[in-house]
Amino acid sequence: MAELLLVGVTHYPPFAWRDEDMAGILRGILKDPGIPAEAKDPAGWPERMRAEWGADEARSSAAAHRQHLVTGFDRAREAIEDFAPDFLLVWGDDQYENFKEDLIPPYALLAYDDLEAEPWAHARFPNVWGEEADAKVKVRGRPDAARWLAGQLLTDGIDVAYAYKPLHHPSLAHAFLNTVLFLDYHRVGFPWPMVCMPINCYGSKVISARGAFVPFGRQVEPDPPAPSPRRLMDVGGAVARHLADSPWRVALVASSSWSHAFLTDHLWRLRPDTPADRRLYDALATSDFATWENTSLAEVDHAGQQELLNWFTLMGAARELGRTPDWSTFVETWCFNSNKVFALWS
Numbered sequence: 148m149a150e151l152l153l154v155g156v157t158h159y160p161p162f163a164w165r166d167e168d169m170a171g172i173l174r175g176i177l178k179d180p181g182i183p184a185e186a187k188d189p190a191g192w193p194e195r196m197r198a199e200w201g202a203d204e205a206r207s208s209a210a211a212h213r214q215h216l217v218t219g220f221d222r223a224r225e226a227i228e229d230f231a232p233d234f235l236l237v238w239g240d241d242q243y244e245n246f247k248e249d250l251i252p253p254y255a256l257l258a259y260d261d262l263e264a265e266p267w268a269h270a271r272f273p274n275v276w277g278e279e280a281d282a283k284v285k286v287r288g289r290p291d292a293a294r295w296l297a298g299q300l301l302t303d304g305i306d307v308a309y310a311y312k313p314l315h316h317p318s319l320a321h322a323f324l325n326t327v328l329f330l331d332y333h334r335v336g337f338p339w340p341m342v343c344m345p346i347n348c349y350g351s352k353v354i355s356a357r358g359a360f361v362p363f364g365r366q367v368e369p370d371p372p373a374p375s376p377r378r379l380m381d382v383g384g385a386v387a388r389h390l391a392d393s394p395w396r397v398a399l400v401a402s403s404s405w406s407h408a409f410l411t412d413h414l415w416r417l418r419p420d421t422p423a424d425r426r427l428y429d430a431l432a433t434s435d436f437a438t439w440e441n442t443s444l445a446e447v448d449h450a451g452q453q454e455l456l457n458w459f460t461l462m463g464a465a466r467e468l469g470r471t472p473d474w475s476t477f478v479e480t481w482c483f484n485s486n487k488v489f490a491l492w493s
């Protein structure tokens with residue numbers, strides 16, 4: 148009988164940047180002419196946001212945020228090392244990276260062979276490790292396991308798409324590649340194969356806003372929606388059910404930050420919707436699955452929690468297995484774009 152470990156982490160790109168660049172997203176948002184000057188004035192911000200912003204646009208407070216994330220990743224890494232999985236199955240978003248106008252699957256299984264990625268080939272900022280633009284990272288695949296799981300899901304009424312090679316991205320979308328880089332923050336190696344299961348988290352913004360955002364106030368034609376939270380919980384439950392019957396030890400990993408400031412139009416895109424995140428975090432910590440099941444896609448989108456759909460899938464797996472988390476932590480922030488959560492169900 149298989150064993151499953153459930154893990155929740157983030158793939159927050161600025162964690163890979165230097166401290167002085169970590170608030171780069173907020174600094175960019177502050178240049179958007181569609182956002183009123185009064186909203187941009189730190190004098191009107193919540194006190195804790197002003198404290199994090201400080202006198203140097205959050206350059207010095209980045210160190211504390213980084214330390215919280217290093218601690219979270221260390222704990223997740225330790226749990227994975229102790230568990231010694233045959234592979235990781237990772238849920239992450241594809242932000243107009245591998246899937247574009249010619250195909251947007253609601254979710255898919257990537258049955259890729261081993262591949263080599265160049266994380267910094269198109270980097271916006273220098274990376275915190277000082278690695279060169281042509282640095283390469285090898286990621287091992289488990290195409291046999293991905294093919295097997297696709298077959299199980301399709302037989303079970305979960306109509307998953309699958310692929311044997313990348314479509315538009317030369318390797319892995321950032322949600323997956325950053326998960327590798329961050330679980331190996333101390334650069335000791337990443338020995339585990341990965342099966343990637345991208346989810347169309349961005350839904351109505353996946354093509355129209357290139358899986359991110361357009362200048363505030365610009366009207367774009369919305370794309371069809373993401374899969375519903377409820378459906379993704381069922382998908383995650385089915386993945387857990389079939390893998391629990393497989394010959395393998397698997398770590399099921401949801402990789403994403405929670406509410407994203409750049410998606411919270413009701414907060415002028417300046418900070419994450421922390422009350423919305425806290426509501427779901429409390430429900431996670433107490434295994435209150437009903438609160439997750441009854442959260443609508445409209446609520447998710449309003450709160451800028453598009454990427455949290457990855458975690459709905461993970462919560463569906465926890466529900467299926469009847470698990471409660473043995474550890475979780477909520478990393479709150481105001482200036483570093485998104486709240487982050489780490490969680491383990493062993």
Ligand SMILES: [Fe+2]
Pocket residue numbers: 158240242322403454
């Ligand atoms: Fe993402």
